[in-house]
Amino acid sequence: MFYILSRLFACTASPWLYILILLGFACFTAKRKVRIGCFSVALVLFLFFSNGYFYGLCLSAYVKPYITDFNAIGHYKYALLPGGFTGYDKARERTDYGFAADRQVDAIELYKLGKVEKLVVTGDGASCKDGNVEVYLDQLERVWGVNREDVIIEPEALNTFQNIDYSLKLVPDMRSENTIVVNSAIYMRRTLLSCRKLDFYPAYYATDVNLSRKWTWQSWIPDFHVMDEWMRLMHEWIGMIAYKLNF
Incomplete structure (x- = not known):
């Protein structure tokens, strides 16, 4: 409903x-x-x-209110990535990335820096039931250098609330104050509301936003x-x- x-x-x-x-x-x-x-x-x-x-x-x-300093992020066991940043091209058997690819890029950087140990990807296009988990994991390992053993896939979620709910059911250990949610800034308010509804209070890092853009007279031209x-x-x-x- x-x-x-x-x-x-x-x-x-x-x-x-x-x-x-x-x-x-x-x-x-x-x-x-x-x-x-x-x-x-x-x-x-x-x-x-x-x-x-x-x-x-x-x-x-x-x-x-949800913008935080990347360099100030501490150590967490899990980085939770709500889906919506990839799709699966069945014709070419490849993972395609959308506008929210920064979620994965920033999460992988945290992983490479040793600030997170595992990536939990939930309800994403390339790794959901209509995608291809093996192709996605192979690219993460081969191109991004992420050990597939450190990636947990939740393939069923269809919206933000389910992203959090299903992931907690799959990995109950995330409730132990050891998780950081990495999501687009524009979706972070709703993401944290879903977390509170489930009595889950993770750290968070917002991506896909640039608030330092300079506005010129051209900004007033209809676009x-x-x-x-x-x-x-x-x-x-x-x-x-x-x-x-x-x-």
Whole structure:
């Protein structure tokens, strides 16, 4: 039920949805003032959601509380990596990496530095039931130099809450204050909420974010790619609502 509810809420995460609704209503209404109002609001929404500067401000406010210093990370037995950073290309029999690949890169760096002993990968594309665990583990060992004996795979999770829940059931020892969660900064708030729901209080490190970006006059030029970034952020806001309703 929770998974279905979160999926339904996610459908409302696109700024384009609201812009198109307003434009559609403006096209079919007979009232001139309402039509002008709908077109005006749609224009304002477009200019706002295609603006990189406004997006940067909102993203920074949302993730800044979870940004920590990589060099200050201590020693942990487990690094827990919620899935979503790889996929499996069946045609080429290869692991593909997405925008969140920093989760794995940073976790491997912690592993190489001796700060974590084992990587727990949960619900990820390349190592889930529809992926290929052997190909994924082979690449980790051959390319990244990670001993496959130090990698624990949880292949069933479909969302953030299941990432934490299923991993704790698979590796109960993670509750012993010896775990650090490595996840994208934009998802960290929801990740830690799931942890608290399960009475689990790990350390954490947020990845995939750059808050030092300099904004110029070009940031004010409408950019359709920013709309995609907004969709991810809005998905998180809506996801938080769904989690709070259930928790």
